[in-house]
Amino acid sequence: MSVYRVLIDANDEKGLVHKVSGIFYNNGLNIISNSEFVDNESNKFFMRSVVEGDIELKKLQKLLVDAMPNSANINVIEPKDKNIVIMATKEMHALGDILVRHEAGELEANILAVISNYSDLKSFVEKFDIPFIAVSHEGASRDEHEQKILEELAKFSDIDYIVLAKYMRILTPEFVKAYENKIINIHHSFLPAFIGANPYKQAYERGVKIIGATSHFVNNNLDEGPIIAQEVIHVNHAYGWRDMQKSGKDVEKVVLSRALKLALEDRIFVYANKTVIF
Amino acid sequence: MSVYRVLIDANDEKGLVHKVSGIFYNNGLNIISNSEFVDNESNKFFMRSVVEGDIELKKLQKLLVDAMPNSANINVIEPKDKNIVIMATKEMHALGDILVRHEAGELEANILAVISNYSDLKSFVEKFDIPFIAVSHEGASRDEHEQKILEELAKFSDIDYIVLAKYMRILTPEFVKAYENKIINIHHSFLPAFIGANPYKQAYERGVKIIGATSHFVNNNLDEGPIIAQEVIHVNHAYGWRDMQKSGKDVEKVVLSRALKLALEDRIFVYANKTVIF
C-alpha cells in the first residue's frame, strides 16, 4: 500500500474531476482527501488529492498524463522528507522555531545546512547537529558573495527549498532564477505595506494599529513574490518601533513555519504571482 | 441554463466522486464549485457542488439517487430566497444587523415576521416593513406561550429557518422537535464555556481574557446543539461584566449573521451533533 499526493493544474474544461476520479476508482485507489478549485477569471483548474492503494508512482503518473489535456501539469509525489537549506543572518527566533520543530519531528524535512553571512549563530545551530556554513559578505561584492553561497549550495545534490529565516540581504536575479519558486522568505511586514528596509520603523512612523508578517516565494522584485501566508497582531500608541520589532518576531516565526509546512506537504500551487493553497 | 446546489452525504465507499462527477459530465453540467470531505472516523462522505446547465431539477435528483448507495441523502436545490422568521426579545443589535443586511440585499431570505415576547422592538421592526408579532409570555405558562407562537408560525405555509436573535427564553423539546435543525440560535459565550444564564457575568467572575459568541442549531439540551460558527474578542481586567456584555454584542451579531448566511446558502451539513460546512 502506497500513499501519493497528486497535484494537477490545467486549463479548465468539463470532465476533469470525472477523469481523475475515474483513474483513482479503476485502479482501486482510496481517496483520503481531495480538494479542487477553479479560478474562473483565468479558467484554470487546480486539484490536490491524497490517495492510497497498490499502484506504482510512474504508472499513476502516466495514466494521469494520458487522460489529462496537454495544458496540464501533473505531479504524483510520494511523501518523504524534503531537503532544505536555511539561510539566516544574526537573528535566532525564526531559525530556532524551525530547528525545534525539526527536532520535535513536526517537519517533513532534512535540514542540510544553515548558511549565514555572519558567524553569530554557529554555536546555536551546531547544538542541533546541523552543519553551519558561514559565508561572510565582507570585502566581497554582492555577486562574489552569492557565488560563494551558490558553490556551497551546489555541494548538495538535491535541494527542495531554501528558507530565508531573516536573511537580511537581497538576492540577485541570477540567484533567484537558479531556485525558482523554491526560495521561501519571511518579510517582517504585512505586504504590500512597508516593502523594503526596516518595515517596523515605517509602520511606527505611519502610526498603524496592526503589524504583520508575510511569507512568500522570492522572485526578482523585492518583496513582490507570491504570498504563501500572512498573520498580524494588534499594536497601539505605546509601541515604539523596537517594541513592534520585538512583538513582530513572534508573528514572523509563526508565519514562516506555517509557510514552510505548507510547502513540505506539497499544498501550494504557484500561479500568476499568486498561490493556491489546499 | 439553471444553477443547482447539490448536497450529498452517504456512507463512504470508493467511487462516489467518480459517480457524481460522471452524472455532471454526461449531462453537460459545468461545475462552478465543488467540495468534498470524508470523516474517516465515522466513514461518512459529504459533498457540495454548485453546477450549471440544462437539466431539470427532478431529473438530476433522480439520476443521483439511482447512482448513489442507499445510505445517501441527496438534495438538489435551486437557489432562491428562503423564508425565515426571526424571534427576539428586547435587544436590537443582532436583529438590526439582519434587517439591514436584508435591506441591503445581502441575504437570500424573505423575512416573514419578527416575533417577540415584548413589544419594545415593534416600531423598529416596522420601519423595515416587516410584520411584528408580539406574543407576550406574561400570565401564560411556558407551554401556553409556546403554543401561541406555534399558532403564529403555523400561519406561514413554509418556514425554512427560525432565527433566535437574542430570544431570551428556553424552548421546549416539543417546539424544537417541530423545527428540527431549522432553529439557529446565538449564545453569548464561547460554548461550551458558560452554558446557561448570564454568561458574561460567569466570564467576568472567572477572569477570562477572551470572550466569544457561538451560533448553533437548537436541540433539546440547552446550548448543546451543533455549532455553526464561533468568534471571540480579547478583553482585560478593566472590563466589568457590563463592558463584556457591550463589547460582546458586536461579536454576537457578526456570528449570528455569519451562521444565517451559511444556512441560507445551503452550506451546512448536520451530523453527529456537529456541522460540516463548505
Added chain:
Amino acid sequence: MSVYRVLIDANDEKGLVHKVSGIFYNNGLNIISNSEFVDNESNKFFMRSVVEGDIELKKLQKLLVDAMPNSANINVIEPKDKNIVIMATKEMHALGDILVRHEAGELEANILAVISNYSDLKSFVEKFDIPFIAVSHEGASRDEHEQKILEELAKFSDIDYIVLAKYMRILTPEFVKAYENKIINIHHSFLPAFIGANPYKQAYERGVKIIGATSHFVNNNLDEGPIIAQEVIHVNHAYGWRDMQKSGKDVEKVVLSRALKLALEDRIFVYANKTVIF
C-alpha cells in the same frame, strides 16, 4: 455631582501627574479612570482622566490651565451626545450599522443628517427619522459640489464629527481644512497597503491572504491621515475580488463604528499624524 472627561497633552516634564492628581484630590474629585502615556521619542505627555465630584467645569479647567505648563492643551469635557453628520454614497452597510447603533442607544451622538451624492439611500435613512440630504455631483465641478455640501453643513450650528460611511468621493483640501480632525473616514483596505481606488481589486491582484479596513481622520493626502482603528480578516485563493469586497463590508462597518465610538467618548489624541487612544 458632575462627571468630566479631562484630556491633557503637554511637553513632558517631571511632576505632571502629581500636579493634576493634586488638583483632583484637593477638590474632592473621585478618579473613575485614569490613563497616561509619554511618547519618549517626542517627549510628549498625554493624559485622560474621568473624574466625578462637585466642581464647575470652568473652574476645573482654570485650575488645570494655571497648574500646567504653557505647552499644555487642556480639555475638560462634560459627557453629552455629540452632533454628527454622516456622508455616504450608495452603500448601506456602514451607514446602517451606525443608524442601528444610534437607534439602540449605543452611541453618544445626535445624527443631524445624512448627506449623499445620490438619492438611493433616502428611504432607508428616513426610516430612522433622520434627515436625508441629496447633493448630486452631476453636472457640477468638484468645487461647486463641495460648496453645496458646505452650505448644507453650515445650516447646522455645531458639528462635532463628520463620518464618511463609504463616501466615495475625494474631498478637497479646503473642505478638509474646514473640519480639521473632525472628519472620520473608513478606507476599505489595511492602510498603507492599497491606497486609492478599488483596493479590493488591488488586493486580489496581489494575492494577499489577509484583507482589512482602516478608519482614520482625513487630511489632505489621500488615505494618509492619522489612523484610529484597523481590523483584518483572512481570505484565500477562492476569494475573487468581489468576494473580498463582500466579506470586507463586515470589517469596514466594525472598524468605522469602533472609531466613531472612540471619538464620541473623547478617547483620541491626534499628534504627529498618529493617534494616542485611551
Added chain:
Amino acid sequence: MSVYRVLIDANDEKGLVHKVSGIFYNNGLNIISNSEFVDNESNKFFMRSVVEGDIELKKLQKLLVDAMPNSANINVIEPKDKNIVIMATKEMHALGDILVRHEAGELEANILAVISNYSDLKSFVEKFDIPFIAVSHEGASRDEHEQKILEELAKFSDIDYIVLAKYMRILTPEFVKAYENKIINIHHSFLPAFIGANPYKQAYERGVKIIGATSHFVNNNLDEGPIIAQEVIHVNHAYGWRDMQKSGKDVEKVVLSRALKLALEDRIFVYANKTVIF
C-alpha cells in the same frame, strides 16, 4: 541612576495617585511608564510604575509604605533576571520555545533546571547547557514522587517561578501551597471549556469551531487558577482531534511564553482568583 518597578495594590481611596506621584516627584524620579486601575466592584486600587532616578530601593520602599494606607501591598523591584525552573513531560514545543527565547536573550530569566518525569527530553535540554533532572514517577506514589521533586527544588536557594511547560501530572495541594502564585501552567484548551484530560478530544467531540490555550497560575482546583493569557485559533470539520492537537501546540507555546514574559516583567497582580495585567 537606578530603574525600579513599583507595584502597589490597596483598598481604593482618594488621593492615592497623588501621594505616590508626589513621592516620585519630590525625590526627583522620572516616570518612564505608569498604569493604574481601580476595580470598582471590590474597591481595589492597582498601580504599576517604572521610575528612574537616584534613590535607594529600601528608601523608596519605606517612603511608599509610610505614605500608603495599611491595606497596601507595596513592591519596589529592581529589574533583574528571575530564577525559574521548568517542568515538562515529553513534549518539546512549549519547552523549546522558552529555551530558544532564553538563548536569544528575550527572557529576563535564569533557567536553573528542567525537571521531567521522563528522560526523553534530556539530550534536547542539555544542548542548551541547562541542567536536566529526571524524576521518574514510576513505582512511586504521587506523594513520594512530588517529595523527590520538592527535594530537587529545595537545592536551589531562590526560585521565582516554576513553569509547567506541558507537565502532564496533577500537583497536590501541598506542592501548590509551597509555591503559591509562582507556578505558571499552560492548559491546552480555552478555559473554562474542557477542563481536565484530553481537551482536544473533548473539543473535537463537541464540534467547536475555535480551539485555544490558557496560561494560568496553579491553585488547588484543577485548571481553575487565575488566568494570565489566552489565545485561540479557528478550526473546521476537517480537523480530527489529533489535528487539533498539532495545531494547538502553536497556540500553547505562544500563550505560555507570553504569560511567562508578563510574570518576569512584574506585570501581573493576582486578586480574587483573577489577574490585573499592566
